[in-house]
Amino acid sequence: MELPNDDTLHWIVTRYADFVSKHGEAIGQPELVQPNGDFFPDEFACDVQSVARLFERMLSYAPVSDDLEFGLQFVDPPEGSASGGCGSGGCGTGACATDTSASMRQGLLRGVVETDEGYVAVVRVDHVRHPALLTTSLARSIGTIVLFEAGEDAEATQDDLGLLSEMASVASGFGVLLHQGAYVYGKSCGGASVQKATQLSVEELGVALALFVRHHDIKTSEARAHLETTQREAFDMAVEWVDSNDAIVDGLRERPEEIALGFFELAPARSFLGRIWSPAVALLDRVKTR
Secondary structure: OOOOOHHHHHHHHHHHHHHHHHHHHHHOOOOOOOOOOOOOOOOOOOOHHHHHHHHHHHHHOOOOOOOOOEEEEEEOOOOOOOOOOOOOOOEOOEOOOEOOOHHHHHHHHHOEEEOOOOEEEEEEHHHHHOHHHHHHHHHHHHHHHHHHHHOOOOOOOHHHHHHHHHHHHHHHHHHHHHHHOOOEEEEEOOEEEEEOOOOOOHHHHHHHHHHHHHHOOOOHHHHHOOOOHHHHHHHHHHHHHHHOOHHHHHHHHHOHHHHHOOOOOOOOOOOHHHHHHHHHHHHHHHHHOO
């Protein structure tokens, strides 16, 4: 596993900073939403009502209006994907039925379809059976809703919108949920498989989550607590890189608009001892040259 290349790191930092510079004051200090009973105390059955209740609770943690109207639309997975599900039907929150239309397929790419009344989250039927894939799907939908509500979607292409939605979701506190769905390992009678419910890779989301944690001074142990092995490795690697670029973190706190414009330099990742010793070595070098 390796860090993303410099171009990708630069993109992640500037996109995160751009969101913070424009909407950080409105968001404030978001909680780091965790997949545990503290954040999700409701019982979950494999049905539409449970998904609607789950989405409503997740929206309550997001920087959106409490009276936001929403619905759910379930779509079959793309051809070649594992399918099946837990049923669908009507529910009190809005549209809740399976759909395979082109508009809903497009909505699946960004997680949301905008309607006159509000928003419809588009969910793959087979994701309902898997907690990590389902919460990741809904977290992506929330990221898109946050962008729509902030008016950030006007000039975004379809591919860009998906990536920006994930960055908005991380900045809103859903980074752990997204990270979990970036690499879902499973075994079945057909052998081992890996599923991915995000556009950003597990390494890229590790960097975004590390930025969020350091930006809001959250303990890394809180973010690691519910990460699987691969995600934890990516996150730890990202934290080491972010800690080697403390000027970026300072910039996110004090002048995010400058970071968003690219006024920063990328330093390579250094170990904890390397970060301690490098200033001392630099001082010795200066002394020697005098």
